[in-house]
Amino acid sequence: MDDEVELPVGVGPWEGPWPSDSRYDPELLAAGDRRNVVDRYRYWRRDAIVADLDRVRHPFHVAIENWQHDFNIGTVVRTANAFLAREVHIVGRRRWNRRGAMVTDRYQHIRHHADVDELLAWAADSRLPVIGIDNLPGAVPLETVELPRACVLLFGQEGPGLSDSARAGLDLVCSIAQFGSTRSINAGVASGIAMHAWIRRYAV
Structure with missing residues (x-):
C-alpha cells in the first residue's frame, strides 16, 4: 500500500484581485489561511470573525x-x-x-x-x-x-x-x-x- 499523502489544511494565497472588504486580513490573503475555521471565514481577521459570531450566538x-x-x-x-x-x-x-x-x-x-x-x-x-x-x-x-x-x-x-x-x-x-x-x-x-x-x- 502506498504511503498516504497528508494534504495541507486550509487554503493558499488569494487568487485574483484582493477583496476590498475590511474584514479580510492582508497577511492571510498573501500567505494563505491554514486556520481551523469554516470556509465562510477564510481570510477574515480574527476580530471580524468574533464580531460576526457575536451577532448570532446562542443564549x-x-x-x-x-x-x-x-x-x-x-x-x-x-x-x-x-x-x-x-x-x-x-x-x-x-x-x-x-x-x-x-x-x-x-x-x-x-x-x-x-x-x-x-x-x-x-x-x-x-x-x-x-x-x-x-x-x-x-x-x-x-x-x-x-x-x-x-x-x-x-x-x-x-x-x-x-x-x-x-x-x-x-x-x-x-x-x-x-x-x-x-x-x-x-x-x-x-x-x-x-x-x-x-x-x-x-x-x-
Missing part, C-alpha cells in the same frame, strides 16, 4: 469546575465554539490546558470565576438558571427534559463530578443515560451531549 452558557487542571476543559471550549455558546465559564483555577481547544478559545468568550458562589451570583444577576449535568441520585434524565432557552450548563471536575457547593446552588440536575459498565463519562463528552440537546430543541 446558553457553559461552565466547568477547574480545581485540578482538568484536561477536558479544552474539549469543552472547542465544543462550545462549535455549538456557538454565549460564553464559557471556568470556575476555580484560572489556568487550564488549552491544547484540546485547538485554538477555538480565540473565538470564544471565556469568563473566570474564583469559586462556585461567584458563578452562581453572576447567574442570578443575569437571571439565568443553572443546570448541573451529573449522574447524581435524584437527577432528571436529560432525555426527558426541555432545557431552558437561556441557561448555564454546569459540569463538574473529572472524577468527583460536581462539587458539593455547586450541587447546593443548582436549579436542576440532569443525568445522561448510560448503558455500559462505566459509572460516568468524561466532562468533555457530557458537555457535547448536553449542548447538542439544547441545539436540537432551539437551533435545528
Whole structure:
C-alpha cells in the first residue's frame, strides 16, 4: 500500500484581485489561511470573525469546575465554539490546558470565576438558571427534559463530578443515560451531549 499523502489544511494565497472588504486580513490573503475555521471565514481577521459570531450566538452558557487542571476543559471550549455558546465559564483555577481547544478559545468568550458562589451570583444577576449535568441520585434524565432557552450548563471536575457547593446552588440536575459498565463519562463528552440537546430543541 502506498504511503498516504497528508494534504495541507486550509487554503493558499488569494487568487485574483484582493477583496476590498475590511474584514479580510492582508497577511492571510498573501500567505494563505491554514486556520481551523469554516470556509465562510477564510481570510477574515480574527476580530471580524468574533464580531460576526457575536451577532448570532446562542443564549446558553457553559461552565466547568477547574480545581485540578482538568484536561477536558479544552474539549469543552472547542465544543462550545462549535455549538456557538454565549460564553464559557471556568470556575476555580484560572489556568487550564488549552491544547484540546485547538485554538477555538480565540473565538470564544471565556469568563473566570474564583469559586462556585461567584458563578452562581453572576447567574442570578443575569437571571439565568443553572443546570448541573451529573449522574447524581435524584437527577432528571436529560432525555426527558426541555432545557431552558437561556441557561448555564454546569459540569463538574473529572472524577468527583460536581462539587458539593455547586450541587447546593443548582436549579436542576440532569443525568445522561448510560448503558455500559462505566459509572460516568468524561466532562468533555457530557458537555457535547448536553449542548447538542439544547441545539436540537432551539437551533435545528
